Amino acid sequence: EADIYQTPRYLVIGTGKKITLECSQTMGHDKMYWYQQDPGMELHLIHYSYGVNSTEKGDLSSESTVSRIRTEHFPLTLESARPSHTSQYLCASRAGGNQPQHFGDGTRLSIL
């Protein structure tokens, strides 16, 4: 059973605010991912990390940034939220090799 936690679960906030979405896992996984998913649509990779101090942008251009200072923690930040950022954000992690990704419960973000 994967232990990966995302907070908050839901966030409704005004335009222009700085937002940080938290993601933590207790499994010691090196690989972590952030996806964006609109309702009924496919997953889009926006960031990933190989390990501490290693982050890369994914396939979908995103105005968000990430950091990986500790193995267990992979927060995503939006410096100035806009309505176009409204979406569900999913964090995932996996062990090395060809192991599957395990997802957190997601954060549903609404920017007014």
Next chain:
Amino acid sequence: QKEVEQNSGPLSVPEGAIASLNCTYSDRVSQSFFWYRQYSGKSPELIMSIYSNGDKEDGRFTAQLNKASQYVSLLIRDSQPSDSATYLCAVNMEGTYKYIFGTGTRLKVLA
């Protein structure tokens, strides 16, 4: 051509029937294959992993992999209304970070 293709559905099956979900992929180097179930508004949940040709069974679920034909399928036996969800196929190439997800097949099990 998308790297991982799934029929978007909906695939409707009666309760108790076998649901068959298919996924094709374009990269012959792909090594690892996964099926996820995603309920509406929820996050994907891993159902099965399969790494070698043939069948792999887990309860009511059977994953089938054919690397020569570049497809992977998921069979759900004795389908239940609670199986109604979107099923995502994911493919990974060994040694890479990237997991390519299909757009998913929506399954509806009719009571």
